[in-house]
Amino acid sequence: MDHRTRPRAVRAAAALAVAALGLGPALVACGSDDPAAAPTSIDVVTRWSSGNSANAAQKRVFDAFTAETGIKVNLTEGLETIDDQVENAVAAGKSPDVVIVNLFDKTLGWLDAGVTVPADQYVKDWGLEGKIKPAALDEWRVGGAAGGKLQGLPFSGFSWPLWYNTDLLKQAGVDQIPATTDELVAAAQKLRAKGIGPLTVGGNDWTGQKLFYQIAQSYTDAATMKKVMQSGGYCSTPSVMDGIKLFTQLRDGGVFVDNAAGLIADGMYAAYYGGKAAIMPAGSWAYTESTAAGTGIDKKTTLGGFPVPSGATFKKPTAYRGFTGVGFMITKKGAEAGHIDNVKKLVTKFYADTAVGDFVKDSGILPPTTGDFGSYATNPLLSQSLGLDNSVDYAVLPDVWIGSASDRIIQVLTGAYGKSTPQQVCAGLDTATKG
Numbered sequence: 001m002d003h004r005t006r007p008r009a010v011r012a013a014a015a016l017a018v019a020a021l022g023l024g025p026a027l028v029a030c031g032s033d034d035p036a037a038a039p040t041s042i043d044v045v046t047r048w049s050s051g052n053s054a055n056a057a058q059k060r061v062f063d064a065f066t067a068e069t070g071i072k073v074n075l076t077e078g079l080e081t082i083d084d085q086v087e088n089a090v091a092a093g094k095s096p097d098v099v100i101v102n103l104f105d106k107t108l109g110w111l112d113a114g115v116t117v118p119a120d121q122y123v124k125d126w127g128l129e130g131k132i133k134p135a136a137l138d139e140w141r142v143g144g145a146a147g148g149k150l151q152g153l154p155f156s157g158f159s160w161p162l163w164y165n166t167d168l169l170k171q172a173g174v175d176q177i178p179a180t181t182d183e184l185v186a187a188a189q190k191l192r193a194k195g196i197g198p199l200t201v202g203g204n205d206w207t208g209q210k211l212f213y214q215i216a217q218s219y220t221d222a223a224t225m226k227k228v229m230q231s232g233g234y235c236s237t238p239s240v241m242d243g244i245k246l247f248t249q250l251r252d253g254g255v256f257v258d259n260a261a262g263l264i265a266d267g268m269y270a271a272y273y274g275g276k277a278a279i280m281p282a283g284s285w286a287y288t289e290s291t292a293a294g295t296g297i298d299k300k301t302t303l304g305g306f307p308v309p310s311g312a313t314f315k316k317p318t319a320y321r322g323f324t325g326v327g328f329m330i331t332k333k334g335a336e337a338g339h340i341d342n343v344k345k346l347v348t349k350f351y352a353d354t355a356v357g358d359f360v361k362d363s364g365i366l367p368p369t370t371g372d373f374g375s376y377a378t379n380p381l382l383s384q385s386l387g388l389d390n391s392v393d394y395a396v397l398p399d400v401w402i403g404s405a406s407d408r409i410i411q412v413l414t415g416a417y418g419k420s421t422p423q424q425v426c427a428g429l430d431t432a433t434k435g
Contacts, residue, residue: 039071039338039339039342040070040071040072041071041072041073041074042071042072042073042074042097042098042339042342042343042346043074043076043095043096043097043098043333044073044074044075044076044096044097044098044099044100044346045075045076045077045078045082045085045086045089045096045098045099045100045101046058046075046076046077046078046099046100046101047078047082047100047101047102047326048100048326049077049078050077052363053285053288053289053362053363053364054156054326054359054362054363054365056362057355057358057359057361057362057363058100060355060358061346061349061350061355061358062075062346064349065345065346065349069342069345071342071345071346073346076096078099078100078101082099082101083101083105083106083107084106086099086101086115087106087115090115090331095331095332095333095334096331096333096334097330097331097333097334097339097342097343098328098329098330098331098334098343098346098347099116099328099329099331100155100326100327100328100329101326101327101329102324102325102326102327103139103140103151103152103154103324103325103327103399103400104324104399104406105399105403105404105406105407106404107151107329108151108400108403108404109404110151110329111142111149111151114332115331115332116151116152116329116330116331116332117330117331117332117334117335118149118150118151119140119150119151119152119153119328119329119330120149120150122153122330122344122347123137123150123153125344126344126347126348127348128153128348128351130370131351131369131370132153132154132351132368132369133323133368133369133370134146135323136154136157136323136368137150137154139154139322139323139324139400140152140153140154140323140324140327143400144400144401151329152327152328152329152330153327153328153347154323154324154325154327154368155325155326155327155328155350155351155359155365155368156285156323156325156326156327156359156363156365156366156368157321157322157323157325157365157366157367157368158283158284158285158320158321158322158323158325158365158366159283159284159319159320159321159366159385159388160210160281160282160283160284160319160320160321160322160397161281161282161303161304161305161319161320161385161388161392162279162280162281162303162304162305162306162317162319163272163279163280163281163282163301163302163303164177164278164279164301164302164303164304165272165275165277165278165279165297165300165301166300166301166302167300168191168196168275168278168300169187169191169278171194171196172187172190172191172193172194172196172278173190174187174190174191177302177304178307179307179308179317180307180308180309180310181246181250181307181308181309182309182310183307184199184250184255184307185250185253185254185255188253188254188255189253189254191278192254196276196277196278197257197258197271197276197277197278198254198255198256198257198277198278198279199255199256199257199277199278199279199280199281200256200257200260200263200267200268200271200272200276200277200279200280201256201257201260201263201268201280201281201417202260202263202264202265202267202268203256203260203261203262203263203413203414203416203417203418204261204262204263204264204410204414204417205263205264205265205410206265206406206410207264207265207268207281207282208260208263208410208413208414208417209398209406209409209410209413210281210320210397210398211281211306212247212413212416212417213229213395213396213397213398214281214306214318214320214395215243215246215247215250215306216240216243216244216246216247217240217243217313217395217396218242218243218246218308218309218312218313218314218318219239219240219242219243219246219309219311219312219313220237220239220240220243220313221239221313222396224237224239224240225240225396225401226396226401228240229396229398229401229402229433230401230402230403230433231433232429232430232433232434233430234425234426234427234429234430234433235423235426235427235430240426241422241426244416244422244425244426245422246309247416247422247425248416248420248421248422248425251416251417256417257271257277260417261414261415261417261418268280268282269282269286269289272297273290273293273295273297274295275295275297281306283320284364284365284366284381284382284385285325285363285364285365287364287379287381287382287385288362288363288364288379288382290381291379291380291381298379298380298381299380301381302384303381303384303385303388304317304319304388304391304392305317305318305319305388305391305392305393306318306319314393314395315393316391316392316393317391317392317393318392318393318394318395319388319392319393319394319395320394320395320397321366321388321394322397323366323368324397324399324400325365327368328347328350330343330347351368351369353369353371353373356368356369356371356373357373357375357376358376360373360376360377360382361376361377361378361379364377364379364381364382364385366385374386402433404435405432405433405435408431408432408435409429409432409433411432412425412428412429412431412432413425415428
């Protein structure tokens with residue numbers, strides 16, 4: 001999913017109408033201004049910027065594409081505010097052809113706002129039907145289910161387990177990874193007694209938001225949880241309230257590190273990689289980065305799920321997985337005659353087995369396509385993650401369902417990682433959901 005930027009203030013899709021007035025800075029777009037001319041270049045904005053583990057694999061695709069077609073890729077690296085960046089470019093008449101971006105927050109409104117076009121027909125026309133996994137396509141449909149319009153083409157699937165530093169657990173006398181919340185509380189107490197932080201998480205950003213929802217849905221079926229995430233009703237849904245109470249019980253039982261409410265992702269990673277905390281929730285995009293950190297943490301880590309309470313909906317510890325990570329969104333300009341041929345040639349090149357395998361090797365993506373990519377999983381954590389299906393149940397990832405309320409919800413949950421009561425948390429979430 002690659003959500004490694006801190007969310008910003010709430011931005012509704014309606015803001016695109018304001019952007020259409022031409023306000024704000026634009027991207028520098030190249031290529032001919034004559035729509036009748038055959039473009040000799042393609043304009044791309046990408047989330048996989050310099051320093052991202054997927055950047056090198058992306059460059060190899062671009063280089064091969066240009067070598068084969070003679071078409072130059074005019075690449076603009078996406079900023080932290082990539083959605084605003086693209087919208088301003090569209091408003092200024094400098095639209096890219098393709099945006100390589102997460103399906104998250106504001107990009108969920110691009111199809112309705114006319115920034116991008118549906119991709120349903122392209123799947124059929126470009127030979128991708130039967131190659132891209134149906135489950136991956138469904139996550140990119142409006143409403144996150146079969147039948148909705150396809151908002152783009154999914155590429156970067158992810159797994160999002162719990163990371164356990166087994167060396168630190170053993171130092172504290174914890175011989176097995178906790179499977180229940182009672183075992184987790186007991187493990188946290190033993191870790192604290194040894195001066196080791198238990199579970200580190202960014203209580204002030206998206207990492208804490210995701211963990212909260214993982215815990216909050218412990219007693220709730222998927223359909224009910226999706227409805228509450230989308231429309232509210234946290235306080236009036238007993239099973240969700242039970243999950244919120246569980247979260248505060250774990251907090252008050254010392255499961256989270258003391259400063260969790262003030263942490264963001266960078267602090268979470270630093271604490272875990274540096275051996276200051278024994279547990280963290282982190283996605284597959286961090287597998288290669290943990291190896292690159294040079295601390296040996298990848299060799300001390302066992303991946304698993306978040307422990308479940310007695311009476312939980314889930315039978316096994318929980319994790320997340322999905323395909324709402326980085327994918328390809330085609331703009332109206334990219335769909336124009338002449339442009340769409342170049343878009344097809346570029347995008348389909350990414351879906352070749354060798355290219356997908358390259359991304360698996362470099363950045364640990366969960367492949368969106370059918371096929372066996374085990375030989376590419378050279379990272380030890382990635383190898384572990386490919387076997388998670390046997391040891392975890394998968395919770396409902398909130399991104400698609402909470403939509404533009406994401407930033408407001410994070411503000412509420414920062415209090416949840418602090419001292420907010422369950423009633424304060426649920427009331428805040430209901431208010432944040434209604435906007």
